[in-house]
Amino acid sequence: MPIITEARVVVTSPGRNFVTLKVVCDDGTTGVGDATLNGRELAVASYLADHIVPCLIGRDAHRIEDIWQYLYKGAYWRRGPVTMTAIAAVDMALWDIKGKVAGLPVYQLLGGASRDGCMVYGHANGATIADTVDAALRHRAEGYRAIRLQCGVPGLASTYGVARPGEAYEPADGTLPTESVWSTERYLRIVPELFAAAREALGPDIHLLHDVHHRLTPIEAARLGRDLEPYRPFWIEDPTPAENQDGFRLIRQHTTTPIAVGEVFNSIWDAKALIESQSIDYIRATVVHAGGITHLRRIAALADLYQVRTGCHGATDLSPVAMAAALHLGLAIPNFGIQELMPHLPVTQAVFPHAYRYADGSLHPGDAPGLGVDIDEALAATHPYVRAYLPVNRLEDGTLWSW
Known part of the structure; x- marks a missing residue:
């Protein structure tokens, strides 16, 4: 031993x-x-x-x-x-x-592969609807079958999910929290227009996703879900803060648009009521914030009883170690749904050599023993910690709001 x-x-x-x-x-x-x-x-x-x-x-x-x-x-x-x-x-x-x-490989210890690979979704974003659609077309050309859409909101200086021109999107952007201005009214007008343009450009076979990022009340989220129904979204993510879980029942009463939630969850107790009431369709708890493979497997097993599938968070604030762990679990469980993918920068990938690989819209964890990923500690030491905070949102009248 x-x-x-x-x-x-x-x-x-x-x-x-x-x-x-x-x-x-x-x-x-x-x-x-x-x-x-x-x-x-x-x-x-x-x-x-x-x-x-x-x-x-x-x-x-x-x-x-x-x-x-x-x-x-x-x-x-x-x-x-x-x-x-x-x-x-x-x-x-x-x-x-x-x-x-x-x-x-770890997925073999979890019961072996249940599928050939884990379908991933990429992030298409831009300052305008046209910019986002162009980015989505590039993702499709790279083989993605599922694409998240985020665009700038007219009249707002910055918007969650939209990168600065020429840069990869990184939300933690300041040594102190930057403050953004938010308008729900402007946002609710632009998102249906974005989906209409994307569906027309991409056709019926590409899955389209969107992250609301906790910024709507339940009835506002219900209105958005209903407005998007003609464009058949794969999901809307985090439509309202999950502290009030009854709010998701209200959303469910008004729209058939699938709902995903849970990237900020850290235990099965955060997800239990939402899963058992069938108020959500995808659970997004992630391996690094929800107790690792051992605990996330429990969450997935509970979700499977209620036909809720996984859609694990996979932004660049998870290292390649967490991505590898998510892929091993996702490959093995019966109710895998989709895996978020924000590709890491080359400098990150050099510090974390890994065996997982992308092909045709899916990731596979590889067959190296264990997780198939490591850290180059000597190279890591050349990149010292830099304090970085996530932004905060305020309404146009100055009220602090969910970012």
């Missing part, structure tokens, strides 16, 4: 900030886990280094479930994004070790 002798927390910023846990065993086997929490990275790094790593030394790395329960129940203060992200990092690293010891 591999005994944990060391665990290192690596903070690096190759294009953006990442936190990685590397677990080392007495037989030389190593495993990696992602511990990145966008805008609060150092909180997780401290939680790991100061509170979790000392508890790992001397433990049997094969006892994944027992260690998960120890870290979750043993802390007494359960759940929360910092705790669950730290637990996720340990969990990923232990699955990576188990796969390497077995000589198998």
Whole structure:
């Protein structure tokens, strides 16, 4: 049995900030886990280094479930994004070790492949509707069968999901939070126009998605869902803040547009009522913020009972370690739906060499033992941490709003 002798927390910023846990065993086997929490990275790094790593030394790395329960129940203060992200990092690293010891990719340990690959969706965005449609056409030419659409809102200086000209989109954009101005009325006018133009340009066979990003009330989200119905969206994501989960029942009463939610969820308890009431169609909890492979598999199993499929968050605030873990789980579970893909910058990919690969609109985790991803610690050390915050939104009258 591999005994944990060391665990290192690596903070690096190759294009953006990442936190990685590397677990080392007495037989030389190593495993990696992602511990990145966008805008609060150092909180997780401290939680790991100061509170979790000392508890790992001397433990049997094969006892994944027992260690998960120890870290979750043993802390007494359960759940929360910092705790669950730290637990996720340990969990990923232990699955990576188990796969390497077995000589198998992790998806084989989870029951084997349920499909040939994981369909992904790319991000098409632009300052105008025309710019976004052009970006969507480029994605289609690259083989994407599912594309998220985000465009600028006339009269607003900046909008979530829209990159600066010539740059890749990165939401964490300042050493202090930048402030954006938001208008629900302007937004609700432009999105149906965007979908009408995209459906006309792309035809009926491309899946079209959109991220509302928590900014609407339930009845406003219901109105948007109904307005988009003629264009057959694959989903609208995070249409309203999920703290008031009854709001999703209200949306469901008024529209047949599918609903996705959960990228900010960190446990099965966040998703339980939404899944059991069938108020959502896709659960977007992610492997790094929801307790790792062990816990996300539980969420997926619950969702499967109610015909809810997965659609895991996959923005660039997840390192290639988390993407690999999501792909292994997604390939194995029966109710996989889709995987978000924001390709990492070349500088990021150099720090995190990986085996997963893209082809024809899908990703496959590869067949390397374990997760098939690692961190080049020497190269990571050349990219020091840079403080970066996510923006905040205010209404035109100055009221703070969901970003």
